[in-house]
Amino acid sequence: MTDTMTVGSLNRLNKTYSRRSMFLRRFGAHKLAMTGGIVLAIVVAVAILGPVFAGDPLTLNPSQRLAPPSLDHPFGTDNYGRDTFARAVAGARVSLLVGAVTALITSVLGAIVGLFAAYNRIADTILMRISDGLMAFPAILLAIAIMAAMGQQTSNVIIALSIVFTPYVARIVRSAALVAKEQTYVEALRSQGASLFRILWINIFPNVLSPLIVQATFVFADSIITEAALSFLGAGVPPPAPSWGNMLLDGKTLIYSAWWMTVFPGAFIMSTILAVNLLGDGLRDLLDPTFNRRK
Amino acid sequence: MVGFLMRRAAALIPVLIVVAIVTFLLIHLMPGDAAAVMLGPEATPAQVETLRQSLGLNEPLYAQFFTWVVSALQGDLGQSFFIGLPVATVIQAALAPTINLAIFAEIIAILVGVPAGIVAARKQGTGTDQTVMVGALLGISVPSFLLGLFLMLIFGVLLGWLPVAGYSPLEDGIFETLKYLLLPAIALGSMQAALIARMTRTSMLETLSKPYLKTAKAKGLSGNRIIYKHALRNAAMPILTTIGQTLGTLVAGAAVVETVFNVPGIGQLIVNSIERRDIVVIQGVILLIAVSYVLINFLVDVLYSVLDPRVRYS
Amino acid sequence: MTKLLDVIDLRTSFDTEHGTVTAVDGVSFSVAQGEVVGIVGESGCGKSVTAESILQLLDPSSTRYSGQMNFDGEDLLTFGEEAMRRIRGNRIAMIFQDPMSALNPVFTIGDQLTEAVLAHRKIGKRSARSAAVDLLDKTGIPEPERRMRQYPHQLSGGQRQRVMIAMALSCDPELLIADEPTTALDVTTQAQILRLLIELKDEFNAGILFITHDLGVVAEICDRVVVMYLGEVVESTDVHTLFDNPAHPYTRGLMASTPDVGSDPSADLPIIPGSVPTLHNVPSGCRFADRCPFALPECRERTVELEVLSPDHTSRCIRSQELIGNSPVKDGMAR
Numbered sequence: 001m002t003d004t005m006t007v008g009s010l011n012r013l014n015k016t017y018s019r020r021s022m023f024l025r026r027f028g029a030h031k032l033a034m035t036g037g038i039v040l041a042i043v044v045a046v047a048i049l050g051p052v053f054a055g056d057p058l059t060l061n062p063s064q065r066l067a068p069p070s071l072d073h074p075f076g077t078d079n080y081g082r083d084t085f086a087r088a089v090a091g092a093r094v095s096l097l098v099g100a101v102t103a104l105i106t107s108v109l110g111a112i113v114g115l116f117a118a119y120n121r122i123a124d125t126i127l128m129r130i131s132d133g134l135m136a137f138p139a140i141l142l143a144i145a146i147m148a149a150m151g152q153q154t155s156n157v158i159i160a161l162s163i164v165f166t167p168y169v170a171r172i173v174r175s176a177a178l179v180a181k182e183q184t185y186v187e188a189l190r191s192q193g194a195s196l197f198r199i200l201w202i203n204i205f206p207n208v209l210s211p212l213i214v215q216a217t218f219v220f221a222d223s224i225i226t227e228a229a230l231s232f233l234g235a236g237v238p239p240p241a242p243s244w245g246n247m248l249l250d251g252k253t254l255i256y257s258a259w260w261m262t263v264f265p266g267a268f269i270m271s272t273i274l275a276v277n278l279l280g281d282g283l284r285d286l287l288d289p290t291f292n293r294r295k
Numbered sequence: 296m297v298g299f300l301m302r303r304a305a306a307l308i309p310v311l312i313v314v315a316i317v318t319f320l321l322i323h324l325m326p327g328d329a330a331a332v333m334l335g336p337e338a339t340p341a342q343v344e345t346l347r348q349s350l351g352l353n354e355p356l357y358a359q360f361f362t363w364v365v366s367a368l369q370g371d372l373g374q375s376f377f378i379g380l381p382v383a384t385v386i387q388a389a390l391a392p393t394i395n396l397a398i399f400a401e402i403i404a405i406l407v408g409v410p411a412g413i414v415a416a417r418k419q420g421t422g423t424d425q426t427v428m429v430g431a432l433l434g435i436s437v438p439s440f441l442l443g444l445f446l447m448l449i450f451g452v453l454l455g456w457l458p459v460a461g462y463s464p465l466e467d468g469i470f471e472t473l474k475y476l477l478l479p480a481i482a483l484g485s486m487q488a489a490l491i492a493r494m495t496r497t498s499m500l501e502t503l504s505k506p507y508l509k510t511a512k513a514k515g516l517s518g519n520r521i522i523y524k525h526a527l528r529n530a531a532m533p534i535l536t537t538i539g540q541t542l543g544t545l546v547a548g549a550a551v552v553e554t555v556f557n558v559p560g561i562g563q564l565i566v567n568s569i570e571r572r573d574i575v576v577i578q579g580v581i582l583l584i585a586v587s588y589v590l591i592n593f594l595v596d597v598l599y600s601v602l603d604p605r606v607r608y609s
Numbered sequence: 610m611t612k613l614l615d616v617i618d619l620r621t622s623f624d625t626e627h628g629t630v631t632a633v634d635g636v637s638f639s640v641a642q643g644e645v646v647g648i649v650g651e652s653g654c655g656k657s658v659t660a661e662s663i664l665q666l667l668d669p670s671s672t673r674y675s676g677q678m679n680f681d682g683e684d685l686l687t688f689g690e691e692a693m694r695r696i697r698g699n700r701i702a703m704i705f706q707d708p709m710s711a712l713n714p715v716f717t718i719g720d721q722l723t724e725a726v727l728a729h730r731k732i733g734k735r736s737a738r739s740a741a742v743d744l745l746d747k748t749g750i751p752e753p754e755r756r757m758r759q760y761p762h763q764l765s766g767g768q769r770q771r772v773m774i775a776m777a778l779s780c781d782p783e784l785l786i787a788d789e790p791t792t793a794l795d796v797t798t799q800a801q802i803l804r805l806l807i808e809l810k811d812e813f814n815a816g817i818l819f820i821t822h823d824l825g826v827v828a829e830i831c832d833r834v835v836v837m838y839l840g841e842v843v844e845s846t847d848v849h850t851l852f853d854n855p856a857h858p859y860t861r862g863l864m865a866s867t868p869d870v871g872s873d874p875s876a877d878l879p880i881i882p883g884s885v886p887t888l889h890n891v892p893s894g895c896r897f898a899d900r901c902p903f904a905l906p907e908c909r910e911r912t913v914e915l916e917v918l919s920p921d922h923t924s925r926c927i928r929s930q931e932l933i934g935n936s937p938v939k940d941g942m943a944r
Contacts, residue, residue: 133313136585138547142317145581148569149324151332225438229551232440235569252444252555255459256452263448266441274436281432507713510705512666514776515698515728518690528715603715604760 033282039275043268047096050089057082057090057242069260076260078250087242088265094243095224095272098154102161102223103216109166111212114173115200118181128174131167139164143226147235154237157227164226165219172215173208180207210287217280221273228269244269303596310589315367318582319360322350322574333376333572346376350575372579377571382579385564392462393553393560395472397545399480404487405538411488412495412534413522416503427492434489439548443482443555450478460557475558483552487541494537498530505529531602539595543588613784613816614663614701615639618676621655621662625671630888632658634840635676640784640816645807647819647831647848649863653885655840656820657706660788663818664697681783699729702777706789708769712761718745718772719757725779744775748805767798774805781813788820803830824867828852833921836860839885839896842915846922856924856933858901895926903928 059082069076075084113131117124134142146160180186181204189199230236231245232252239246244265251261325332330346350373351359366373372382415427437445451459457478463471502508503526511525546561553562561580568576621633633655640646648656661667662674663685678685685696697703705711713721722741723734730737738757745753748771761769770790777785787806791799807830810817819831827834827848834851836844836859844857855861862881883900886892892899894909901908908927915923918933926932 129309130313132310133317136310136314136543136589137317137581138544138584138588140544140551141547141581141584144550144565144569145318145321145577146324148565148572148577149321149574151326151572221436229438229440233551233554233566233569235566248441248444252447255444255448259448259452262444266444269441270437273438274432277432277436506705506707506710509661509666510703510711510773510776511713513664513697513703513705514725515694515696516724517694525713525716529713604762 030282030286032278033286036275036278036280036282039271040279043092043272043275044096046089047092050086050093055083055086057087059083059086068258075264076258078247078258078261079254084247084260084264087247088244088268090242091244091247091265092268092272094154094237094241095227095269098157098161098227098237099220099224101158102165103220105158105162106165106169106219107212107216109162110169110215111173111205111208113166113170114208115177115204117170117174118177118204119196119200124174127170131170134163134167135171137164139222140226140229143230144233144235147230152235152238154241157230157236160230161223161226165222169212169215169219172211176208176211177204180204214280214284214287217276217283221276221280224269224276225273299600300597303593307589307593311586314582314585314589315364316360318578318585319363321578321581322352323356325572325574328352329574333574349374349376367582372582373575375573375576377573378576382576385576386561386579386583389559389561389564391464391560392558393546393549393562395465396476396479396483396553396558396560397542397549399473399476400484400549401487401538401542401545402484403480404484404491404541407484408488408491409495409534412492413499413527415492415496416499417522419500424496427496431489431492434485434492437485439482439486440551440555442485443479443552446478446482447555462558462560475556479549479552479556479558482555483545483548486548487538487545490541491534491537495530495534498533499526502526502530528602532599535595535598535602539592542591543584546584546587611642612639612679613642613644613681614818615679616659616663616676617679619659619662619678620675621658621667622673623667623671624673627889629673631891632840632888633662636835636837636840636842637676638835638842638845640818642783642816643810643814644833645810645817645819645831647821647827647834648837649821649824649827649834650837651822651863651885653839653887654837656822656837657788659837660703660786660818660820663786664701664703665693666697666703695729698725698777698782699780700782701784701786702780702782703786704770704773704777704788704790707793708766708773709761709793711773712769714761716760717757718759718761718764722757722772722776722779725776729780740779741775744779745772747778747809748772748775749801750775766794767802770794770798770802771805774802774809778809778813782815784816784818785810786818786820789822790819791826792821792823799826806830824863836863839891840888841896841925842923843897843925844923845915846919850919850922854922854933856918856922856929857897857926858903858928858932859897861932862900903932 061077061082062080064077065079075088077083078087113127117127137145142164143157143160146163147156150156150160186199186203189203194203227236227243228245228248231243232249234246234249236245237243247265248262251258251265254261322329328343328347330343330350330352331338334343334346347353351362354362363373370383372386374380375382375385378385411427411430415424418424447459450456458475459478462475465472505526507529508521508526511521516525549560550562550565552558553560554566557563561584565577565580568574568580616639617637619633619636620631622629622631636655636659638646638648648659650656658667663678665674665685669690674686676686680696680701685693688696712718719738719741722744723737726732726737726740726744727734730740732740742753742757745756750756750768750771756764756768756772761772764772770793773790785806790806791802794802803826806817809815817830819827821827831848833847834845835842836851836857838859844851844855844860846856851860852864855864859881862879865879866881881900882902886896886899892909894911895901895904895913898904898908903926905928913925913927915925916927916929917923918929924933
């Protein structure tokens with residue numbers, strides 16, 4: 001249907017599509033996506049405002065070791081007497097930061113790789129073979145291997161996750177760009193002598209933006225899960241810095257005596273991921289109904 | 296049919312080459328001198344030089360790669376410096392619990408996911424459908440290691456019904472093995488179950504509107520026969536793809552869940568190797584898992600052509 | 610002739626997101642043994658829904674039926690699901706429009722045919738298989754043994770429709786419902802399939818309910834005709850009366866827009882102006898009035914009932930008496 005469209009009608013389509021008021025109205029009608037958005041906003045607010053109200057996550061308090069939840073320590077304390085609530089809030093900061101930065105990096109890299117692959121046959125063959133190869137490794141395992149090689153550091157976690165998730169984004173961008181490329185107006189621009197750069201970024205990129213945003217949301221969720229798993233395995237954010245993953249690792253060793261060390265960080269992870277997934281599913285319904293999540 | 300298989304097999308080669316390159320390059324991702332990093336700060340320069348020699352790090356990069364690939368093809372994945380055994384032997388020793396766990400989890404995932412997806416599709420839009428879909432959303436939102444911890448807390452610590460840690464080999468009786476693996480398998484299988492249920496529902500919904508199901512009904516077949524013979528067989532392709540894709544992630548996920556329940560498998564091997572920075576072992580493990588992932592997907596492709604005659608002849 | 614199937618005041622409605630929609634609205638007709646009854650109308654007139662209502666093939670969760678469907682003296686609408694299952698494919702069989710999509714692509718022809726035989730007959734697998742080969746042979750497919758092992762996509766359209774017919778005949782049905790069985794086929798194949806249906810009807814002495822939009826096909830094989838428009842029967846009579854003395858403007862419109870053999874192929878055929886309204890906004894009064902060249906103001910004012918013109922001819926038009934036997938058919942239709 002799109003290949004018979006004229007340039008004008010396509011531009012009109014893009015305009016209506018991105019008209020913010022309409023999008024927001026439809027978004028408001030999507031209850032699940034709204035719920036996800038609100039929960040995520042709360043988690044983000046807690047993470048940002050944490051230092052104001054939550055206390056210090058690293059203060060040791062030997063007299064208060066393994067205290068169950070109370071008014072002073074609503075989530076209890078750990079085996080060093082550190083406040084679990086303060087640590088969970090600080091962990092939110094780490095997890096959200098890792099997730100957001102990874103989503104940003106993979107979006108940029110994925111967009112570049114995907115667009116060039118869609119435009120150039122040779123680049124396509126090479127880039128897609130590489131991404132096939134990278135996608136043959138289960139995400140968590142490749143991340144573990146890279147972390148084991150590079151060493152435990154928060155910045156390395158982001159690098160590892162970016163290497164792991166970029167192929168998934170690139171794939172999505174590539175297929176959306178291929179569809180956009182088939183539309184006749186790209187040929188028209190080409191015949192008018194528009195430069196490659198111009199065609200890719202001015203004319204094709206807006207068409208891949210919707211699937212890119214949706215995929216970025218899922219990368220955000222997957223990065224948070226994977227970071228937690230890495231830290232839980234001792235290959236992620238290095239202690240004593242709090243992260244939900246290494247809090248759970250501490251909690252596991254004391255699971256018989258201090259359930260709160262497992263339950264609270266766990267609840268944080270669960271609600272964050274659930275919120276992001278709801279948001280992502282909703283965005284997909286709104287922006288890009290034909291697209292399927294690649295896993 | 297043979298031509299089809301040949302073409303499919305040929306398509307694997309570039310993927311396997313990239314897998315090999317990525318795996319090989321891992322050791323060169325280590326900051327500075329890999330041998331020095333592996334040995335830690337207390338090692339003497341002589342020790343470092345010996346390890347460099349044995350790892351072949353003094354050779355040019357292409358020669359290292361060539362040697363590495365040739366030995367890997369012969370089943371030689373190198374020597375673990377810390378354990379003092381060939382990596383292949385070390386992996387082999389840890390393989391059984393992981394594979395048992397992965398298979399058990401996949402069985403649970405299929406037994407839960409497929410019927411749940413079918414029921415949801417048959418009762419589209421009802422409360423049952425919504426319940427299944429919310430369950431599936433929870434399934435993909437709770438990471439397996441976290442679910443494992445929660446299950447451990449409830450069924451191990453609180454109720455005391457099942458062991459929270461350890462493993463019993465199959466030789467000592469399958470029921471003992473299952474007892475130890477039940478919680479890990481549920482934890483591991485839940486996300487796969489959710490993905491399978493979603494895909495089954497989507498695929499079934501698409502199939503249920505097909506005219507040939509009306510034909511089947513007009514023939515006087517019973518509802519169950521229509522669903523489980525005529526519809527499911529047609530809806531099976533995307534479901535199988537999902538199962539194939541999840542099998543690979545399952546083995547990796549098993550490694551994580553094993554750590555939760557202290558199952559002495561590949562996961563423990565990985566975690567111990569991370570601490571020791573025993574990158575040679577990690578290379579061996581991820582090479583093995585990636586290659587089996589590629590082969591599993593190849594088998595799924597082959598299975599397609601058996602299930603759907605149209606694929607075979609096209 | 611005894612009535613094999615007697616449909617009285619059948620109403621089929623669907624629950625949709627936008628409220629209830631009545632696709633078949635008070636339809637009555639009957640089929641006798643050995644008789645071919647045609648149901649004619651444009652797409653969307655409810656003819657296929659009528660056909661599928663008889664076997665209750667529509668989605669049970671959203672479909673409601675009312676009225677009576679007496680088959681061999683028993684009302685099918687009072688049957689439970691299991692009793693209906695024993696009727697389907699056994700005493701009443703059905704052939705569908707598109708033989709490509711009506712056969713399951715992943716099972717062999719043999720598998721699907723044998724299954725149809727086994728669904729209602731208590732015989733062994735082997736005899737069911739040989740029964741299936743005989744059925745294929747009877748429909749005139751060459752090399753039936755080889756076809757049994759083939760998949761639907763390996764057969765031509767005509768062969769697939771023969772397979773469908775063989776499947777429908779597998780349990781010697783008393784009534785055969787054919788829903789546009791030749792629409793998806795080319796003209797030559799269409800003629801062969803029609804001939805086959807007639808031969809088989811004579812051999813099995815079954816009644817046939819033939820759903821089509823093609824009056825040419827009706828003229829060829831039907832004994833009696835029911836014309837439907839927007840869920841209602843607008844005219845019903847024997848095939849000769851219908852072509853000689855059509856009483857309803859819609860029937861006339863359909864006839865005028867059917868090409869005759871020998872007519873100038875380059876000439877534009879008259880078409881019925883406008884299009885079939887959707888079931889969500891059924892016009893009040895006569896449902897056809899907005900498209901009818903004979904419409905009077907009063908047509909839109911009250912519901913028009915079926916008028917009995919002769920013992921075997923009814924028409925839902927207040928001007929039936931004027932139109933019958935009057936004015937040549939092609940008059941008054943827009944070109």
